Amino acid sequence: MSSLHIAILIPFMMAILIPIIYPYTKKIHTGWFVLLVPTALFLYFLTFLPTTTEGGYEYVSLSWVPSLGINVDLYVDGLSLLFALLITGIGALVVLYSIYYLDKASERLHHFYVYLLMFMGAMVGVVLSDNLIVLYIFWELTSLASALLISYWFHRKASVYGAQKSMLITVFGGFAMLAGFCILYGMTGTFSVRDIIAQTEGMAGSTLFLAAMILVLLGAFTKSAQFPFHIWLPDAMEAPTPVSAYLHSATMVKAGIYLVARLTPVFGGDAVWFWTLVIAGLVTLTYGSITAVRQKDLKGILAYSTISQLGLIMSLLGVGSAAIYMESGEGALFYSLAITTAVFHLLNHATFKGSLFMAVGIIDHETGTRDIRKLGGLMTIMPITFAISAIGLASMAGLPPFNGFLSKEMFFTSLLRATEGDFFSLETIGFLLPVIAWVASVFTFLYCAVTFFKTFFGKFEQSHYEKPVHEAPFGMLISPVILVALVVTLGIFPNIVAQSLVAPAVTSILPRFSVDELDIKFSLWHGINTELLMTLAIILCGSVLLITMKKWSQFNIYKRERDPLHWFYDQGLDGLIHFSQTVTRVQMTGLLRDYFVYMCAFILLLLGWTFWYADAWSFNISSVATTPFFVYIVTAVFIVTALCLPFIQKRMTLIIFAGIIGYIMALYFAMFRAPDLALTQLLIETVTVVLLMLAFRHLPEMAPEKAAPTKKLGNIVISAAVGVTITVVGISAYSLGTDANFSSISDYYIENVYKLGGGTNMVNVILVDFRGLDTMLEVLVLGIVSLAVIMLIKHRFKGGEDV
């Protein structure tokens, strides 16, 4: 256990601690305690900066399930560190912001911060894990924490709906990803990302390569809200705004980006990978930006803008994967710019989108509404929020001198460079890429401008608001101001992160390059070139669209705010529930006899098929011990009693006859020298008879059998078949064992029970010692059964509930 392991554990330990200290510290906002965690972790991760800047890494390992190749291996390189710093840094700011956003008197803070800390720990775990299974576990934990945070105000129907939606979609992707990881394991024999990367040679030719790639991408696309899986993100905006700022724009949705970046050395260089990422990314970018224009809710706009920006980063990662195809040299360096841009934009997006979300949270908090049709004229009333939003929106729209401008220009450069390629059929359709990117950017500019003017300009109407509107308290402004300061700093002095944060991350994605080789330099002014002209055209077109907004806002398509894709999700979910209910109704007849038939038939099929497949029939009973005469008499009684059962019409007689069979079983155990089993059987039989008697008075008079003769015949056949199969299997197992001269396992126990277990009752020593885990889980089942009995009887349904 190293300090890195402890760093991941700290948020979880704090999450356990919070509910314990919460009742005693109600006077202090719980957030102040929580704030310590991300701050400390941020400072801790900063200490790794010198290592990664030099291109080094830190690797620690802790065995977990070594026999399956699952170990908690942590790995800090440039990419992991960038994400870890983002998670903890933005995390600290978000916690600080939430202290003023969430009222300590009326909110259930101990719930909120437990989920938030759980998320933080899981997210750090995702980006630091080298082992894919550990990564997967943390990945699903982030989905869980996200769903819990979205449904934080669970009394609102929309919150629960959004939480369920995000959970279903991201967990669906997670399962696909797990399958992809397992295929990777099958191909390479290891779960370690680094070892897999080392074995990529020749993997592209494998038939499973494509399957693994698509499954992993499904996980990444659902998490990063790529089209058409993006529909969960707008509904996730029901979460409190600090959560939206943290999970649904700055960190969790970037987990998919992280995964794609992390596995680029494995899959990159393949045409399918290139085009899947580029097409999914560009479609998401365009669709998100166009849909964002239609939104009337500020958070809705930001949600779709996040979707669109994630698409942008995804497409950049796709274009950059060409650098791996080019292998090395000038050509690879040429395309590595796209990866650099992706990493840089990831950082920029976190800063400006984080600040924008916080500004929207302030507006929501102080005015009580986020509807842009109601808002207006807030510039003079909320000057600081105005300034924050203005800078954030300008950066998002790609205006100089902010960091968004830099990465957007570089985005255009990367796509323009892609058109020059003569591989992956880029020469035929490559020219489309910059065109699509340009169109999407026009809409990005448009929705930024709409948000800006609708919120802060126009006429201020007090009647639209339920409470007097004023600027937010000081504490709420600290975090967005810090983020905006970063937006400006990174815009004007972008090179402070170039070699320290961006370059090491790029080298983790493109391991062929070293930090010095990349030699990343950002520049605000790069002469009059195509990219600059594109930006000018965007401003021009966007402004024209803004001025003519009155005209086109009359179109029906603009008024339809809700994404049509939601309809598919709703219908699909309804259909799924309906279908499963139908299936359940078909088999759940409420008759114990029917269930028994299902089970028996299934066991018969399984056993029969295996038996036939393995050709296991054998009959050799030459070495069986002789049976004393009285055993035959007992057996005859046993058989006669069993045969009588179907013909008895009185329930009381039935219970007695069933009891006789049970006691004869005990007699068998006694005869064959198994006193423990005999005792157990006797006691069980006694308790069962008592239980049957108790249930007796609840049962109606036994009705005569009315089943159709064919059904009766079927049941007779099945029961006879069960008997025959079990007998045949028993005899074959015995005689095959004799043929193959298997030594019985009882020899081992006879030898070792006293030596290792210290007891002379073999059965019991096996139960508590050699097979203790089985026994433990069995009593666990017993406990669950008794709780189920309590639930079924004491809290039974009164009818009318939907099960």
Place this chain on the structure above:
Amino acid sequence: MKYSKSHDVLQQTLITVAAYFILAFSFYLFFAGHNDPGGGFIGGLMAACAFILIYVVFDRKKAHEAIKISFVPFIAVGLLLTIAVGFIGILFGQAYLEQFFDYFHFPFFGKVELTTALPFDLGIFFVVVAMAMVVTLTIAEDKG
């Protein structure tokens, strides 16, 4: 459960005495488990039989007064005990649920074997008694 309406003194007295014997026997079975037939499961069932017998011959109120045990918590206690004993192995650097035993000399008892399997078995005993009683009593008290 159809609680006995008759107040047959002879029956009640005899059953009370018998119940003590059955309980004593169940403890014997529990401790004998390591070397002779018995153990937590059998002992637990035997104890449950004793309790059920008392519930059968007395009316519900009296039986409740006599047996002032609420059985549901015992399920949890038993389970936790079983699970906790498993960690002893880990404490000594062995696998989970590794059991230990040794022989000690006590005054009056003489040479006695102490095992970690005993508390493990005690957990099973608790769960089995509680489970049998909970199921029986819940069904018996059901009015639906």
